Amino acid sequence: MPPRRYPDTGVFYRALDREFPLIVRGEGCWLIDDQGKRYLDACGGAYVANLGHGVSEVADAVAEQIRKVAYVNGTAFTNEPAELLAAELRTLSPKGLDYAYFLSSGSEAVEAALKLARQHWVESGKPDKHKIIARTPGYHGNTLLALSASARGAYKKMFAPWLVPVTMIPAPYPYRCEAGSPAMTAEALEAAILKEGAGTVAAFIAEPVGGSSTGGSVPPKDYFKRVREICDKHNILFIADEVLSGAGRTGRWAAIEHFDVVPDIMTMGKGLSGGYVPLSAVLASRKVIDPIAKGSGAFKHAQTFSHSPAICAAGLAAVRHIKKHGLVERCAKLGAVLQTKIAALRELPAVGDTRGLGLLAGIEFVADKKTKAPFPRSLKFAEAFVAAAQDAGLIVWPNTGHADGENGDLVMLAPSFIVTEAEIDEIVARFKTALDRTQEKLNVHR
Ligand SMILES: Cc1ncc(COP(=O)(O)O)c(C=O)c1O
Known part of the structure; x- marks a missing residue:
C-alpha cells in the first residue's frame, strides 16, 4: 500500500501536508488501522460516534x-x-x-x-x-x-x-x-x-x-x-x-x-x-x-x-x-466520572482549565496559569498535542484561537456513550503521556 498522503493517491485529503492512517475497523470506542494499531477514539471522530462503532x-x-x-x-x-x-x-x-x-x-x-x-x-x-x-x-x-x-x-x-x-x-x-x-x-x-x-x-x-x-x-x-x-x-x-x-x-x-x-x-x-x-x-x-x-x-x-x-x-x-440501552442516562453518569477525572489534570502546569457537561469536555492549555496567557500561536501547541496523542493512540479534537481570536489552544473529549470507567482512565493516562511529549517537543513547562 503506498503512503496515504497527497499527491500519491487519488484522494483530495483534508490536510495536504501529512500522511493519513487507514482505518479498517471500529469496535466500541476504538478504531483499528491497517497496521493493527488501536486508537482510543476519545472524541467520537468529530463528536459523532455516540453509540460506539459497530452497532x-x-x-x-x-x-x-x-x-x-x-x-x-x-x-x-x-x-x-x-x-x-x-x-x-x-x-x-x-x-x-x-x-x-x-x-x-x-x-x-x-x-x-x-x-x-x-x-x-x-x-x-x-x-x-x-x-x-x-x-x-x-x-x-x-x-x-x-x-x-x-x-x-x-x-x-x-x-x-x-x-x-x-x-x-x-x-x-x-x-x-x-x-x-x-x-x-x-x-x-x-x-x-x-x-x-x-x-x-x-x-x-x-x-x-x-x-x-x-x-x-x-x-x-x-x-x-x-x-x-x-x-x-x-x-x-x-x-x-x-x-x-x-x-x-x-x-x-x-x-x-x-x-x-x-x-x-x-x-x-x-x-x-x-x-x-x-x-x-x-x-x-x-x-x-x-x-x-x-x-x-x-x-x-x-x-x-x-x-x-x-x-x-x-x-x-x-x-x-x-x-x-438508556444511553443518555449512561452519558450523564459516565460524564460525571469523566469531568471529575479530568478536573485532576488542572494540577498540571500547562492545563489552565477543564470543563464541560456530560460526555462533552474541554481542556484548555495555557502558558501561564495565573494570567491565563495562552501559548503564542506560532508554537502550534494544540496541533503538536493532537499529533502526540495520535502517536500515543488517543484521538482528541483540537481548537485554537478562542483566547483572543488568534491565540488559544484546547482539546475536546467526547467519547461514545458506551465508554467504560476503565477506558476513561486510559484516556487520562494517554492524555498525560501526550502532554509530556508535547512539552518536551516544544520545550515548555519543563
Ligand atoms: C454547533 C455546530 N453547528 C454546526 C456544525 C456544522 O456541522 P457539519 O460539520 O456537519 O456541517 C458544527 C460542526 O462542528 C457544530 O459544532
Whole structure:
C-alpha cells in the first residue's frame, strides 16, 4: 500500500501536508488501522460516534430499508423511516418542537434553520426582519451562511467577499469572562438588538453548551432564560444549534433542557445517527411553520437528499438504540466520572482549565496559569498535542484561537456513550503521556 498522503493517491485529503492512517475497523470506542494499531477514539471522530462503532442493529436497519426502497424524493412522497423518526424526535425534543426537516450535515441544518427564520418573517408580513445575531467564539458550519454566522476568522478570511454580515455578541465563557458581564448575563444580546433595531432582526443563534469554540463552556444557569425573555420581548426567533450538543451528548437529549428553555428552532446533526450515515435535522414549532403553511405553502429549501428513507432508517435505528440501552442516562453518569477525572489534570502546569457537561469536555492549555496567557500561536501547541496523542493512540479534537481570536489552544473529549470507567482512565493516562511529549517537543513547562 503506498503512503496515504497527497499527491500519491487519488484522494483530495483534508490536510495536504501529512500522511493519513487507514482505518479498517471500529469496535466500541476504538478504531483499528491497517497496521493493527488501536486508537482510543476519545472524541467520537468529530463528536459523532455516540453509540460506539459497530452497532449491527443500525447496519441491519439501513440494509433492510435499502432493499425495500433506498430513495424517494421528498417533494413527491413521504416514507416510513422519516415518519417514524419524526415521531421519535417529537417525543424526545423540548415541548413544541414538533416538526422535523431532515438533511445530511450540520451546516445544511444551520443554513436551513436560518432560512426558515427568514421565510417565517417574510410570510408573517415582516420582510424587514433579516438580520442574524450570533456569538463569538462560536461555530455553526462551513457553508456560506452558516460560516457567516460563525466566529472563525481563520475559516472566514479566504471567503470574506462571499459572506454576509452577521452581528456578533460575546459568548459566555466562564474561564475568560467576568461573572456578571454582559456576555455572561445575555444583556449583550439585548444591547445588540437595540442597536440593530428589533424590526430588522430575524434570529439569534447559539450553541446551548459550547462546542470546540469555547471548549465545552457551560453558560450560567439563567443565561438562556434571559435569552428567551429578550427574544420574546423583541419578537426574534431563538435558534438553538444542537448539532454538536444534541442527541444526548451532555446527559440530556438536548443541551438546552439543562436551562429549562424551549427554542423556536433547533438543529441536530453529528450524533443523531451515531455517525452511521450523514443525518441532520431542523426541528421547528408550529408557531414558526404556520405562517408558511398559510402563505406560500412550502419552505423554499428543497434538497435532493432531504427526508431520504435510507438515511432516516439509520437515524431511527440509532435513536431507538439510544432509548433501548438508556444511553443518555449512561452519558450523564459516565460524564460525571469523566469531568471529575479530568478536573485532576488542572494540577498540571500547562492545563489552565477543564470543563464541560456530560460526555462533552474541554481542556484548555495555557502558558501561564495565573494570567491565563495562552501559548503564542506560532508554537502550534494544540496541533503538536493532537499529533502526540495520535502517536500515543488517543484521538482528541483540537481548537485554537478562542483566547483572543488568534491565540488559544484546547482539546475536546467526547467519547461514545458506551465508554467504560476503565477506558476513561486510559484516556487520562494517554492524555498525560501526550502532554509530556508535547512539552518536551516544544520545550515548555519543563
Ligand atoms: C454547533 C455546530 N453547528 C454546526 C456544525 C456544522 O456541522 P457539519 O460539520 O456537519 O456541517 C458544527 C460542526 O462542528 C457544530 O459544532
